[in-house]
Amino acid sequence: MKKPVLFALLLLLTAVGVFSCQKTSSGDPPSPNPSLDRKALLTQWADSLVKPGYQRFNDKLDILSAKTAAFTTAPTTASLVEARQAWQAAYLEWQKVELFEFGPAQSVSLRNHFNIYPTDAPGINQNISTGSYNFELATAIPQQGFPALDYLLNGVALNDAAIVQQYVASANHRRYLTDVVAKMSQTFALVYAQWNGSYRDAFINNTGTDASSSLSRAINAYSLYYERYLRAGKVGIPAGVMTGTSRPEKIEAYYLKGSLPLQLATTAHTTVQQFFNGRAGRPSLKSYLDALGAKDSRTGQLLTDILNNQFGVAFQRLNSLGPDLFPTMTARNADAVACYNEMQRAVRLIKVDMTSALGITVTYVDNDGD
Incomplete structure (x- = not known):
């Protein structure tokens, strides 16, 4: 009597277990709260904030490059004003992307190349005088970027006419201004390319x-x-x-x-x-x-x-x-x-x-x- 009872009980438990497994596997899994989807949050940041923000800044940086090139090619009061306006527009746009100092921006120390102030005016003057400088050196951090352009476009002389004359007379001034903008464009291009390349997917999948x-x-x-x-x-x-x-x-x-x-x-x-x-x-x-x-x-x-x-x-x-x-x-x-x-x-x-x-x-x- 004991064996048939035990066997029946075992069959009953097995049937219940199978039924339970089938019920669990065939039912819908619990739905996660979509507001707690970290991948969705990272995707939103990448596609709606970082990449469009960088694109807008890149456009302003291109205009700055063109306007400063026009000024150094033919220094006039008018071309100085246009270069200064392009600098202001790019500087304002920079404020909208500077907080993205992670990933590619952090890897190249983007902020150090773009916005460490106050600028080192004596160091800039020394660089211009010698014609020798390396923007990758730690000592050169405050000698480049937007703060350096502030000095170069607004502070090298007392008024616009005198600033223009300084650039007319000094090839080293023209070269330094050109090199500062070129370094900004070169450094940002590295960051921009990575976000438009493989880094975007790496970012949103690191959840x-x-x-x-x-x-x-x-x-x-x-x-x-x-x-x-x-x-x-x-x-x-x-x-x-x-x-x-x-x-x-x-x-x-x-x-x-x-x-x-x-x-x-x-x-x-x-x-x-x-x-x-x-x-x-x-x-x-x-x-x-x-x-x-x-x-x-x-x-x-x-x-x-x-x-x-x-x-x-x-x-x-x-x-x-x-x-x-x-x-x-x-x-x-x-x-x-x-x-x-x-x-x-x-x-x-x-x-x-x-x-x-x-x-x-x-x-x-x-x-x-x-």
Whole structure:
């Protein structure tokens, strides 16, 4: 009696197991939350932000190259003004892509070749005088890029007529200006080609969250850019937050001054917030964090709402520093420091709260004393 009962029981259990397996395999798998699809987020960044942004910047860089070539070929006041206008347009467009310092841009140290300021005017003059220089040397970092062009197009003499005469009289000045732009075009071409080649697919398929993942690298670049190059570089250092003494000569576009330094800063800040929010209905940092349910532990408010609110407050403070940042850094230094403080509140939200919610480890060290 025992054997038939045991055999029947075994058959029953086997049948239940088979039925269960068939039911599981034939049913639809659980649908993941599309807002938590990291590959979709990376694809959105690559195809709708990085590549189009680089294309627009490349177009502006081509115009800059053409206008500076026309100026060095025939230096006149008119050709100087056109070269300067092309420089301003490209510089503003640069603010929209500088935060993409990951992947190919990081590999070639794109920012070092394009926008380390204040520029080294004595070093530039020495290079022009000797006719000997190497833009790959660490000492040459502040002797190239947009800040060097600021000096070359706006600061080598007291007025436009004198600047033109300097280029008419000096072949070395003409050569240096040409070489600075050529180096920018050459370096950016390497980055642009990789994004239009194999790197795009490598980027969107690297979907993890470890330090080598695309998400980690992009988020670290984003956080570093806001903290060091926007908050500190464009506001904190010229305002003297770290030293206690205002240094207005350290503003971006120092030699042209006027409204451009603030335009560069506000364009950069707007770009940071737009990158965060993305486009309605498409994957973005905001939609990803919302899908994670990221909230402030103290208030229960959505982290994205808090951060967007802080971005808005910081931008208002920044925009109020106009129209000319140079006198503001001294005459209204308290306002500049207040702007820095509001931006610092956003830094904490990005660097601590946001990275924690994303499961991303901060891999850079900022040592400006805050």
